Amino acid sequence: MRPHATTSLWLALQLLSATMASPLAAATLVVTTRGDTTHATVSIDTILFRDPQGQFDAARFDTLTANALRLLFDDAASKGLPTAPLINRALEGAARRVSGARILSVVRAHAVALAGAKSALGDGSTVAELDAGADALRAGIDAKTLFVVRSTRPAGAAVTALVVLTDVVNRGVPISTARDAVITIARIPRSDDALLGLQSTVAKNAQRGPGMALEALNRYVRGTVSGAVSPSTPATSDRKPVRPPDS
């Protein structure tokens, strides 16, 4: 090997080791600290990685995953995206004990969806709206539908509509039907409870089959529009298990 090639290789290895060693040492310190305390842990990495919208506890990940996540968060922040939902997804993956590769895949997919949600919902949307919009996009709902649902509500008040839309679609209701139902109810002032009532009705009847869910949805929307179902129906109530129909 020629001398200058050897020097280049040595320099490259030094750079690589310096990059790897720093977070590794920090993670080791964090682990030691966590062992001494219970929940009041302040990790070194959390101090080093200051994020205005959330805290990233790198000690819950292996070094390579933590570094890759940092890059993803930095990239998202540089694009004006909120990093708190991404950090939340990463922590959820660590809690579920899934692999680092899968965590990175989920966080990356959610970052892409957040960008799409921001484009569809507008810059004035709240973090909760963007997060809910990203979940809606990942559920297969198109950006135009997000925009239409968003336009039915004042700024910052579309979270419930987006959450209900995503849930109803996930339970097998066609997107166009779910969109029309959510928009119809969302246009009624102070109808968050009615939207959650729609979700509850669909969830209960979806266990009996997609056809039952669709029929219940249409019935609920007709009742809400006609006034038979009050928009202020309690959003939370004791739910009973749904017994499958007798065959």
Added chain:
Amino acid sequence: MTSHGSSGPNEPHDIDPFTVTDDVALVARMRASYDSLPSPDAAQIARCTTAVLSEAMHAPARRLGGSRRPRWWWGAAAAAALVVSVSTVAIRRGRTTAEMPGGVQPVGATTERGDTTRFDLTLPSTAREVALVGDFNGWDERATPMVRRPNDGAWSAAVPLPPGRHMYAFVVDGKKWLVDPLAPQVLDKGYGPANAVVVDGP
């Protein structure tokens, strides 16, 4: 075939496999030969089908380990193995997300009281410990243990939540993740489902 002398009107002809050494040429000639044939009638199709099925279904079983065992046996075994494995995966997935043993589902509820949101979960099983995890506690299963109410046996926890959307799930006995099947859900293909609750602003 010409070499066997008993060629009928619907059988390929002019091909002698012993004189054709090039596979491509053989295939091309066989295709051309078959293309030139008239369409078989229903009786011929029935005769061929009967012959093939009788050969396949009623072939005498060779001794165990023989190299020429009937193929339908392997197909049936593979199909049975596939059905068993798919059923096992489906059952396991169902239990890790919502259902408990016995097919009974957990029942959950969320109630807002001022700045605090109370989470209730009724489990049809005898769980030793249940924890509430979510974005409000960093998904830390040690952060918010749920307390079992003595009167109805439901597990309960109250946490202060700021306005907005919050994701959560329940962890039973430190290993089994559950979601309320009737509450709004976020289905993440990468992880699994989680519940979502929206806390109203002031």
